[in-house]
Amino acid sequence: MRPTPGPTVPLWFQVPTDQKVAFITIDDGGLARPPAVIDFIREAHIPVTMFLNSPAAAAHTDYFRQIEAAGGVVENHTITHTSLRGRSYAYQKHEICGAADKLEQLFGKRPTLFRPxxxxxxTNTLKAARDCGMIAALHWRETVDKGKVRYQTPTKVVKPGEILLMHFRPALMDDLLAALRAIHRSGLTPALLEDYIR
Ligand SMILES: [Zn+2]
Incomplete structure (x- = not known):
């Protein structure tokens, strides 16, 4: 899927695809970084996208580099994790470009995806994201916390292209396992967001 060019990036709750895939995303990075997650992602080949706040990435670079080496991809989640809605364009651009610059410096690759x-x-968020070099903003459908998947619809099925959101929290291993179970039960396999949006 190639996002169309324009003054703003598109905002997607799911990736437009018919393929039987779903996407695991892990946010923030400052609160907790369970070490077991690194080996699990490496050994089970779990594709994950990490939307990191740049100070957390800077403070714990080695941890995130190890997940990156296991196949994970680092993306942009602002500097300070402030709600951007209603803030000035300049403020938002600083938060998004500043994080992109720092993450590029730390990991040697500029993020292309953004999560507010x-x-x-x-609208300023989606415009600033575009001006900072991002190609899409990503929302989510399911959230996972404390080992439990929360669906937005009563059907309790993960549908093709849907994005699951979890966080770097103490129970991240449980969350990953719950997400994988939900994805497989729905007849899908986990895939890497960056393979579908370029
Ligand atoms: Zn967050």
């Missing part, structure tokens, strides 16, 4: 903190955004 709390999912809260406005």
């Amino acid at each position: 903190p709390f999912g809260e955004r406005d």
Whole structure:
């Protein structure tokens, strides 16, 4: 899927695809970084996209580099994790470009995907993301916390192209396992977001 060029990046809750895939995303990075997650992702070949706040990435670079080496990809989740909705364009651009610059410096690759903190955004967010070199903003469908998947619809099925959101929290291993179970039960396999949006 190639996002169309324009003054703003598109905002997607799921990736437009018919393929039987779903996407695991892990956000933030400052709160907890369970070491077991690194080996699990490496050994089970779990594709994950990490939307990191740049200070957390800077403080714990080695941890995230190890997940990157296991196949994970680092993407942009602002500097300070402030809700951007309603803030000035200049403020938003600083948060998004500043994080992209820092993440590029730390990991040697500039992020291309952006997730607004709390999912809260406005037109300036999508414009600033574009001006900072991002190609898409990503929301989510399912959230996973404390080993439990929360669906937004009563059918409790993960559908093709849907994005699951979890966080770097103490129970991340449980969350990953719950997400994988939900994806497989739905007849899908986990795939890497960056293989579908370029
Ligand atoms: Zn967040």
